[in-house]
Amino acid sequence: MKKKDVIKVEGLIKRYNGITALDGISFKVKEGEIFSMVGPNGAGKTTTVEICEGIKKPTSGTIQLFGEEFSTRSKGTREKIGVLPQEFRSFERLTVRETLKYYSSLYKRKRDIDEIISLMDLEDKKNELYMNLSGGLKQRVGVGMALVNDPELVFLDEPTTGLDPRARRGVWNAIKSLKEEGKTIFLTTHYMEEAEYLADRVAIVHKGRIVGQGSLSELISDHGGHYSVVLRGFDISNIEILGEEASVDSEQNVSIPVHDPKGISNILSKFMQEGVKFESMEVKRANLEEVFMTLTGTSIEEEEAAA
Amino acid sequence: MRSTAIITDFLANLRMWYRSKGTVFWSIAFPILLMLIFGAIYQGQSDLTISLYVQDLDGSEISAQFISSLGEQLKIEDIPADVDGDEYISENNIRAALIIPEDFGEAIYRVQQGSNESISLSLSLDPTRESINGIIRGVVGGTLHGWNNEITGSRDVLIYQEKSIAAEEFKFIDFFMPAVVGITVMTSTTYGTIFRNTKYRKWGILRKLSTTPFTRWEYLISKMLFMTFVSFVSTFLIILVGVLVWDISVTIDVYLFVIVVSAAFAFSGMGMIISRFVKEEETADSAAGAITFPQMFLAGTFFPLEVMPSYLRSFARVLPLYYVNEGLRDAMIYQDSSGALFNTAVIFSIAAVFFVIGALVTKWTE
């Protein structure tokens, strides 16, 4: 069975008085999948999400939600989407349960509040004031708020930014349980692990463009190589002996992509022949981080540091 | 327009309001404290010397002598003989007055010659000052008694008839109470609006709401219902303290309602306009202070405008709070319906203009 396109964006351009935030973005989000947009600060994730949500107007391009054009979007669309804005904070002096009830009252479509509380694992905190919750719990309430109308499509804009690893896990579990319910999810993040852990398909955005998209395995096989050999303590002035594909990261470690497992033994025998010296060697499975490096020429950390 | 969303938003605001000590303080405790403190300060400020206004219609040597014997214990002020005594008393807010009749001297002379008539003086007293009235009665009665003894040895020839002064005498607290209503409505709506608009925008709540079926107009209506409601709660409590503690007689009429509602809309509108320019939540409080404090002090809240220099008086006339305060005074205290009508009309128009501009410049999305 062919899955429907819940979101279909083509040639999306957005300019803010001269600054081009989005420079021709096209992608599709299919029913029931978690689609993740990954990119550093200022890449254009929020702008894309907010245009899809109807908060911002595009400069040009076509955007369809449930097959409806942006310009003729009906009010009914709002009943079918759930949104967690970036860096969201809710009313300080309402409890978790009251907060969810508040947002629920705004919609015709409804979902049982207590069911959401248990789905988000918030039973212990439901009578706690929002202002007294930790960052991770606030984000879980935020995801819960996006579910009060039992939406078909959920937008989560950087739901785990600024959270410690444990709190992040909690939010991830909450998102996983949405996915299990068959919701379509548009997730943005600048954490590669998050996209790797949650997403069915990933779009890598950089400077207002999508530089690569597909499933995790597609991206890795297309742009990351399957494995990489990482050398520590290698004298990088001799890098040319390692071939064209070798690259150096910020800690002066050298990594060489390997496209199939057999290649690893080839590399090792080559090292023996040429007497390559290094302190230690590690074979790593390629990840999204490397895909990002290959596609953009920098690491996401460097991008963020520069921003 | 869906009323469930409006009602929920209203109730949520109410909940957040009573859970926030700061807002409860400013809309309830602060005005009550003002009423109690200022009422007490100005309460104690009665004259140490008790004045008695005397109108001497007789103008004889004997009446002059009588007045000077009263003057041993009271500070005597003159009411000119050629004016209507009662009118003069009410126009000049006089609180104690004695009118000596035209043939006072002649009549005493006639009694000394054997006439058995009696001579009646009229004593007008302000019923709200009973303790002072007791002193005045004592002095006037005692003086008359002394004179009676001298004239006949026994019979009460000279008597006084007491009248209470009908025209109301306004005290500081009468002047102050309507202004407490004015500044409370102003501060709670201005702060509330700027606070909500700035923080909710910063926190993403307005963006979130714009993705729901809740419309900007529904949101605006419920916020205005809420702020009008809080304004009436404050107004009611201020009036209650005024009546119970300071014995103010307050008129509650349609002007009071229209002015309170208009003030809530005018100051919310002003808040909405200001919050367009407030980018950071930290500056919200100072922005609200910047527009409420000058009005509080310059619009005739704590002192009558008459005591201020004329340039400040003309400045007050551009401040919305001035019309709120004046209108509330005319309506609640002075029962001056033409003044109330004028000020109500002014504040209503200000409200219409500010609110419409405010509503138009408040955007949820770009």
Ligand SMILES: Nc1ncnc2c1ncn2[C@@H]1O[C@H](COP(=O)(O)OP(=O)(O)OP(=O)(O)O)[C@@H](O)[C@H]1O
């Ligand atoms: N309202 C605006 N006015 C002007 N420029 C804007 C505005 N909003 C965003 N931008 C610019 O558009 C670009 C994309 O911003 P956007 O917020 O979409 O990035 P992002 O990928 O969500 O980043 P982050 O990870 O920091 O949230 C940035 O250069 C940003 O400065």
Ligand SMILES: [Mg+2]
């Ligand atoms: Mg963003």
